[in-house]
Amino acid sequence: MEIFTLAFMQRAVIVALFISVVTPLIGNIIVLRRLSTIGDALSHAGLAGVTIGLCLSFSPVVSAIIFSVLSALTIEYIRRSFPNYSEMATAIVLSFAVGVAAVFSGFVKSTAGFNSFLFGSIVAISNFELVTVIVLSIAVIIIMTLLYRELFYISFDEEGAYLSGVPVRSVNLVFTVLTAIVVSIAARTVGSLVISSLMIIPVACSMLISKSFLHNTVLSVIFALFFTTAGLFVTAFYDLKPGGTIVLIGIAVLVVILIVRKQR
Amino acid sequence: MAILEVKDLSFSYPDKSILHRISFKINRGDFLCVVGTNGTGKSTLLRLILNRLQPTEGSIKLFGTDSSQFKDFGKIAYVSQKATAFNKDFPATVEEIASLGLYSRKGLFKKYTKEDRKKVHEALERVGLAEFANKKIGNLSGGQQQRVFIAKALVSSPDIIFLDEPTVGIDIKAVDSICCLLGELNAGGITIVMVTHDISSVIYHSNKVLILSEDGSSELISSQEFTGRSLMNLQHHSHKEV
Ligand SMILES: Nc1ncnc2c1ncn2[C@@H]1O[C@H](COP(=O)(O)OP(=O)(O)OP(=O)(O)O)[C@@H](O)[C@H]1O
Numbered sequence: 001m002e003i004f005t006l007a008f009m010q011r012a013v014i015v016a017l018f019i020s021v022v023t024p025l026i027g028n029i030i031v032l033r034r035l036s037t038i039g040d041a042l043s044h045a046g047l048a049g050v051t052i053g054l055c056l057s058f059s060p061v062v063s064a065i066i067f068s069v070l071s072a073l074t075i076e077y078i079r080r081s082f083p084n085y086s087e088m089a090t091a092i093v094l095s096f097a098v099g100v101a102a103v104f105s106g107f108v109k110s111t112a113g114f115n116s117f118l119f120g121s122i123v124a125i126s127n128f129e130l131v132t133v134i135v136l137s138i139a140v141i142i143i144m145t146l147l148y149r150e151l152f153y154i155s156f157d158e159e160g161a162y163l164s165g166v167p168v169r170s171v172n173l174v175f176t177v178l179t180a181i182v183v184s185i186a187a188r189t190v191g192s193l194v195i196s197s198l199m200i201i202p203v204a205c206s207m208l209i210s211k212s213f214l215h216n217t218v219l220s221v222i223f224a225l226f227f228t229t230a231g232l233f234v235t236a237f238y239d240l241k242p243g244g245t246i247v248l249i250g251i252a253v254l255v256v257i258l259i260v261r262k263q264r
Numbered sequence: 265m266a267i268l269e270v271k272d273l274s275f276s277y278p279d280k281s282i283l284h285r286i287s288f289k290i291n292r293g294d295f296l297c298v299v300g301t302n303g304t305g306k307s308t309l310l311r312l313i314l315n316r317l318q319p320t321e322g323s324i325k326l327f328g329t330d331s332s333q334f335k336d337f338g339k340i341a342y343v344s345q346k347a348t349a350f351n352k353d354f355p356a357t358v359e360e361i362a363s364l365g366l367y368s369r370k371g372l373f374k375k376y377t378k379e380d381r382k383k384v385h386e387a388l389e390r391v392g393l394a395e396f397a398n399k400k401i402g403n404l405s406g407g408q409q410q411r412v413f414i415a416k417a418l419v420s421s422p423d424i425i426f427l428d429e430p431t432v433g434i435d436i437k438a439v440d441s442i443c444c445l446l447g448e449l450n451a452g453g454i455t456i457v458m459v460t461h462d463i464s465s466v467i468y469h470s471n472k473v474l475i476l477s478e479d480g481s482s483e484l485i486s487s488q489e490f491t492g493r494s495l496m497n498l499q500h501h502s503h504k505e506v
């Protein structure tokens with residue numbers, strides 16, 4: 001237990017808790033609207049931002065946020081030109097992001113730093129990053145709560161929402177930007193490569209159990225909190241990569257739920 | 265005052281002209297059925313009225329306001345042809361879906377009160393689904409789901425409800441119960457515009473019929489006249505068979 005009294009570990013736990021609340025909040029909407037590829041594209045955009053940040057010795061988290069938000073806006077823009085083929089927009093942005101990350105990664109001096117963003121790390125969080133994560137997470141939670149009905153309506157029936165006066169375009173735009181922010185701040189602890197799983201696995205688990213939208217939202221947060229705290233424990237004791245550990249725990253729980261459900 | 269007034273409306277998709285100089289008017293309390301073969305533009309007409317599409321020519325007025333300027337969303341409700349085509353695994357209860365209907369009266373960031381919840385329950389009772397309030401919507405039958413969407417339309421106490429083929433794909437008894445429900449709502453003062461292929465609901469519940477033809481023209485007649493013509497057609501067919 002001593003390890004949890006260490007300052008770096010406390011920071012890691014706090015960051016992980018905040019991330020476990022915001023990630024499934026976003027993930028819920030992403031899954032229900034079948035936008036999973038957007039999560040992927042934006043997390044790669046975040047990684048491209050990290051790479052550029054590391055190259056220019058600029059805060060990687062901040063440059064991840066900037067790059068990922070810009071990518072989110074680009075996706076929205078391309079989507080408007082091809083309304084019925086929105087996956088194309090994400091594919092274009094994703095390949096661009098991977099290209100940028102690949103080119104700039106050649107110039108990154110510390111491969112350890114780069115790796116920590118790929119798979120997550122619990123030792124690397126600075127005080128500045130801690131504050132960034134807390135402030136942005138609280139902002140995301142507030143906005144998601146305010147837009148709860150609008151997002152629910154749009155996820156269920158976008159045209160109906162529009163006809164009832166929901167400002168669909170603006171809500172979509174705000175949501176995409178929030179997604180970009182969340183994938184960037186989550187990159188720190190869980191790593192860019194596994195964020196989209198942390199968005200989706202808790203939601204998958206709760207969807208197997210819950211009947212209502214509200215329960216599904218709350219339950220997915222509870223699942224995510226469980227996965228990350230359990231993941232951090234295991235990581236700390238066995239010196240593993242947190243991102244991978246968290247995701248594997250999530251998958252294990254999902255499999256258990258699937259099996260239990262089958263037997264009933 | 266006419267609640268809906270369509271004047272010289274024409275509409276074409278880039279590759280295809282659909283509606284040609286359509287004009288008709290309906291008043292408060294009317295029950296209008298829109299009929300026509302597949303692809304004659306019935307759904308397109310509803311989408312034009314609801315300002316999801318813009319007319320190539322002509323004008324549409326809702327409550328005296330041009331439909332492109334119309335912002336009083338609480339006065340109208342719409343049950344789409346694809347209403348029941350949602351993902352059956354979507355985690356939402358019957359009550360949650362019906363509550364969405366409140367939005368058109370409330371708008372952004374408004375709080376929902378006990379009164380609002382009561383309205384939702386009344387609407388669910390009205391469509392006979394009160395005891396299903398906490399069931400997952402995807403687990404209901406097609407006819408029940410359609411009634412949930414009618415309840416969703418009712419919670420905002422609209423003046424006019426647009427329905428696009430609400431009775432497709434459900435059994436005759438469920439069709440009857442939905443049509444009777446619409447008839448009752450209409451008797452209670454709600455104006456109804458329904459696209460349908462179901463001739464019996466036209467005959468028993470509506471008072472006006474808009475017939476769309478494949479050449480893009482339209483004709484508004486009374487239900488009696490429509491009934492008369494249908495009977496003539498029937499006779500005509502039976503004569504031919506003899
Ligand atoms: N977005 C679109 N772009 C181009 N053409 C379209 C589009 N939507 C519909 N159409 C065409 O317009 C015509 C009218 O379509 P609409 O859906 O209004 O018909 P409908 O009368 O509702 O038919 P149904 O009885 O099958 O519901 C059809 O021929 C259809 O192929």
Ligand SMILES: [Mg+2]
Nearest residue numbers: 306307345428
């Ligand atoms: Mg149609």
